[in-house]
Amino acid sequence: MRERRGLSVDQAATACGIDARTAYRYDRGQSAAPAPILKLLALDEPNTDKKTQSLFKFIDLFAGIGGLRRGFESIGGECVFTSEWDAYSRKTYAANFPVDHEFGGDIREYSANPSRIPTHDVLLAGFPCQPFSIAGVSKKNALGRPHGFLDDTQGTLFYDTAKIIAHHRPAAFLLENVKNLERHDGGKTFATIKAVLEQELGYHIQHRVISSEGWVPQKRERIFIVGFRDKTDFDFSSLVVPMPGSGPKLGSILQSHNEVDSKYTLTQHLWDYLQAYKEKHTAAGNGFGFGLVGPNDVARTLSARYYKDGSEILVAQEGTRPRRLTPRECARLMGFDAPDGDDFQIPVSDTQAYRQFGNSVVVPVVKAVAAHMAESLRKNLTKRTEVANQLPAATQLRVDEIIRQFG
Numbered sequence: 001m002r003e004r005r006g007l008s009v010d011q012a013a014t015a016c017g018i019d020a021r022t023a024y025r026y027d028r029g030q031s032a033a034p035a036p037i038l039k040l041l042a043l044d045e046p047n048t049d050k051k052t053q054s055l056f057k058f059i060d061l062f063a064g065i066g067g068l069r070r071g072f073e074s075i076g077g078e079c080v081f082t083s084e085w086d087a088y089s090r091k092t093y094a095a096n097f098p099v100d101h102e103f104g105g106d107i108r109e110y111s112a113n114p115s116r117i118p119t120h121d122v123l124l125a126g127f128p129c130q131p132f133s134i135a136g137v138s139k140k141n142a143l144g145r146p147h148g149f150l151d152d153t154q155g156t157l158f159y160d161t162a163k164i165i166a167h168h169r170p171a172a173f174l175l176e177n178v179k180n181l182e183r184h185d186g187g188k189t190f191a192t193i194k195a196v197l198e199q200e201l202g203y204h205i206q207h208r209v210i211s212s213e214g215w216v217p218q219k220r221e222r223i224f225i226v227g228f229r230d231k232t233d234f235d236f237s238s239l240v241v242p243m244p245g246s247g248p249k250l251g252s253i254l255q256s257h258n259e260v261d262s263k264y265t266l267t268q269h270l271w272d273y274l275q276a277y278k279e280k281h282t283a284a285g286n287g288f289g290f291g292l293v294g295p296n297d298v299a300r301t302l303s304a305r306y307y308k309d310g311s312e313i314l315v316a317q318e319g320t321r322p323r324r325l326t327p328r329e330c331a332r333l334m335g336f337d338a339p340d341g342d343d344f345q346i347p348v349s350d351t352q353a354y355r356q357f358g359n360s361v362v363v364p365v366v367k368a369v370a371a372h373m374a375e376s377l378r379k380n381l382t383k384r385t386e387v388a389n390q391l392p393a394a395t396q397l398r399v400d401e402i403i404r405q406f407g
Contacts, residue, residue, distance in 0.1 A: 214242025251295025
């Protein structure tokens, strides 16, 4: 009944006049919802022309194709501002989400004047990760170029995010990056990030590296940094992550043979090259080479360079050369589509689609993190509203200053 009305659990709780914890028990089947509650859910069939009342507002920075947005819309959030500089990603984002708000490009134009960004409760940012990734750092070291916070083009974008947080003081934020961020430059980069968020901005932060293989058939580890402005009982370590090996296998997302165009099968020349490359590095004791997988396997991490040769995830084909995943299979592998779905719109070339999915987040992981944050966020926003409602209408004090006064 809740899903038929298009409500999140928290929205259903509000509609029924019950607390969220009780609603979650009903939703999980831990206890039976009484008839009066079910009647309340049955009332007022949803009007598809009317937007469901949002529980909180969020902004989507370095938005890519909207993976973080998917997660926070699933808990009742409303996106009020988006920023993404890549034109092709903007095209895909606009094809899949209603963009009824400002859709900015370069975030630096907004961090220079943060008042241009609407007031919001939650800030989401998958700030550029290349300067902090193992591959990116290795490449730049080889070229004698600076990386991390020394990189003038990308390394400072975290600080642009911090400027926006400092100005708007949202109730919470979620930052996402590559696993290697924690170890980059001997831990100094991450220590700097923590110092900015905790000491300079005053947020209570927790972080966790989460692998996606419990939700999708792909080993993809990313670091998530959760921050709350006011102290909460949020405990990131209590998020239950499915055990490795318990998740789905590639066969669940693969298209049938007759659905896959022959253009995705590797040419003989490329296949010969990849085999020779792997043989050379195997002989040298290195682990470089292609990853050949079947329906019972879990894939390596899909990367933004997948369009070049597809070497990290090659699907074995009986009687012929292996093939790349199709963009539709990548959409499923990243959780933008259900395992057998095709709803996510892909309005760009295969090359751009591979880049976009390879740079994105795994949607079910973000949904799990968002759901874990939901109760603390709800309590945080409720407390702030209650305090604000105690004030005379003419007061000009900031809500955060008032909360400090109230302890």
